[in-house]
Amino acid sequence: MTPPRLPSPAALPDETSFSSRLRSAAVSARVGTVLGVCFAVAFLTGLVSHYAQNPSQPVPFPTSPAWGYRLTQGLHVISGTAAVPLLLVKLWTVYPLLLARPSLRLRRLVVELAERLSILLLVGAALFLLVTGLQNVSHWYPWAFSFRSTHYAMAWIAIGALVLHVAVKLPVIRHALGHDVDDTTHDRSEHGDHEGRLSRRGLLRATWVATGAVVLATAGSTVPWLRRVSVLAVRSGEGPQGVPVNKTAEDAGVTDLARDPGYRLEVVNGARSVSLTREDLLALPQRSEELPIACVEGWSASGTWSGVRLRDLLDLVEAPPGSEVVLRSLQESGPFRVTLLPANFADDDRTLVALGLAGEELDIDHGYPARLIAPNRPGVLQTKWLGTIEVRT
Numbered sequence: 001m002t003p004p005r006l007p008s009p010a011a012l013p014d015e016t017s018f019s020s021r022l023r024s025a026a027v028s029a030r031v032g033t034v035l036g037v038c039f040a041v042a043f044l045t046g047l048v049s050h051y052a053q054n055p056s057q058p059v060p061f062p063t064s065p066a067w068g069y070r071l072t073q074g075l076h077v078i079s080g081t082a083a084v085p086l087l088l089v090k091l092w093t094v095y096p097l098l099l100a101r102p103s104l105r106l107r108r109l110v111v112e113l114a115e116r117l118s119i120l121l122l123v124g125a126a127l128f129l130l131v132t133g134l135q136n137v138s139h140w141y142p143w144a145f146s147f148r149s150t151h152y153a154m155a156w157i158a159i160g161a162l163v164l165h166v167a168v169k170l171p172v173i174r175h176a177l178g179h180d181v182d183d184t185t186h187d188r189s190e191h192g193d194h195e196g197r198l199s200r201r202g203l204l205r206a207t208w209v210a211t212g213a214v215v216l217a218t219a220g221s222t223v224p225w226l227r228r229v230s231v232l233a234v235r236s237g238e239g240p241q242g243v244p245v246n247k248t249a250e251d252a253g254v255t256d257l258a259r260d261p262g263y264r265l266e267v268v269n270g271a272r273s274v275s276l277t278r279e280d281l282l283a284l285p286q287r288s289e290e291l292p293i294a295c296v297e298g299w300s301a302s303g304t305w306s307g308v309r310l311r312d313l314l315d316l317v318e319a320p321p322g323s324e325v326v327l328r329s330l331q332e333s334g335p336f337r338v339t340l341l342p343a344n345f346a347d348d349d350r351t352l353v354a355l356g357l358a359g360e361e362l363d364i365d366h367g368y369p370a371r372l373i374a375p376n377r378p379g380v381l382q383t384k385w386l387g388t389i390e391v392r393t
C-alpha cells in the first residue's frame with residue numbers, strides 16, 4: 001500500500017496564491033472603519049455596564065435617565081452583533097497576509113513578528129468577545145469562567161490591540177479611504193488582479209446589507225416596534241404581564257417560600273426592624289412607576305410597576321438619607337440572590353418595592369410577593385422575591 005502523498009511544501013498556499021481583487025486594503029479599510037466604530041461603541045457601553053454593576057462606585061452611577069442603561073446595553077448588544085458579519089468579511093479580505101513569507105532580514109523580521117503578534121491578540125480577543133457575547137445573549141454558558149470579568153478583561157486587550165493596529169495602518173487607511181474603492185495602490189501584489197464576478201462595490205454593498213439585516217434581526221430585543229421583524233431576538237416581549245422573564249421562580253427554587261402564607265418582608269436598620277406581610281405592604285401608600293427592566297443579556301422591556309416606595313420603608317426603621325441598602329432574596333443560592341443598592345438609588349422616589357405589574361398582582365416569575373425595581377439599574381440587580389432589606393451600617 002502506498003502512503004497518501006502529502007503536498008510538497010512548495011505547494012502550500014502563500015500570500016500570492018490568493019488572487020481576488022476583492023482582497024484589497026481599499027475594501028478592508030472601509031469594512032474596518034465601520035467595524036472599528038462598532039467596537040468603540042461596544043467598548044464604551046461595556047464600560048458603562050461594568051461600572052453600573054460595580055459594588056463600589058467612587059462616582060455614584062446616576063439614577064436618571066431611567067432608560068439610560070436600557071439604551072447603553074441595547075447599543076452594546078446591537079453593535080456587538082453588527083460586528084459579526086463585518087469581522088468575518090474583514091478577516092476574509094486580509095487573511096492571505098498572514099501567509100506571507102517572513103522576511104529574511106532580522107530587523108524586518110522582528111517588526112513583522114511583533115505586528116503579527118498584535119494582530120493575533122486583536123483577532124483572538126475580538127472573536128472571544130463576539131462569541132461569548134452571543135452565547136450570553138442566547139443564555140448559553142458552557143464555560144466555567146466568570147463571563148463578566150473575562151469579557152471585560154478581553155475588551156481591554158481588544159481595544160489596546162485595535163488602537164495599535166489603527167496607528168500602524170493609519171497611512172494606508174487614510175489613503176484608501178481618500179481614494180476610489182477600485183484604486184489599486186494598496187493591493188497586495190500584482191497577483192491580486194483576478195477579476196471575479198463580484199465587484200468591490202458589490203462586496204461592500206452585500207456587507208452593509210448583511211450587517212443591517214443582522215441588526216434588524218436582533219434589535220427587537222430592545223426596540224419594541226422592531227419586534228415583529230426581529231427573528232433572532234431572544235425574549236422579546238414574551239412573558240407574563242408583557243415583560244420577559246429571566247429566571248422563573250421554579251428555576252430559582254423559590255416557589256414554596258414565595259407562596260408561603262407566613263411570608264414576611266424584613267426591613268432592618270441595626271437594632272430597629274419591621275416585619276411586614278404582603279397585606280401590610282399593600283396598606284402603605286402605593287405608588288406607580290413606568291420603568292424598564294434592561295437585562296445585560298440584551299433584552300429590555302418597560303412595565304408599569306406598583307408598590308411601596310423603598311424610601312418609605314426605610315423611614316419605618318429610621319434609616320437616614322444616604323444609606324446604602326443590602327437586598328436579599330428568598331432564593332437560597334445563585335449569583336443574584338444578594339445585591340447592594342447604592343444610596344442615591346435607595347433615596348430616589350421612583351425606586352419601588354413592587355407588588356404589582358401592569359395593573360395586576362405581580363406574577364411569581366416577576367418576583368411575587370415583592371421585588372425591587374429602580375430607575376437606570378441593570379436588570380441583574382433588580383432583585384426578585386425580596387426577603388430582607390437591610391441598611392448597611
Ligand SMILES: Nc1nc2c(c(=O)[nH]1)N[C@H]1C(S)=C(S)[C@@H](COP(=O)(O)O)O[C@H]1N2
Binds near residue numbers: 245246331336367
Ligand atoms: N432573586 C433573583 N432576582 C433576580 C434574578 C435572579 O436570578 N434571582 N435575575 C435578575 C435578572 S438577570 C434580570 S434581567 C431581572 C429580570 O426580571 P424579570 O424576570 O422580572 O423580567 O431579574 C433579576 N432579578
Ligand SMILES: [Mo]
Binds near residue numbers: 246294296297379380
Ligand atoms: Mo439579566
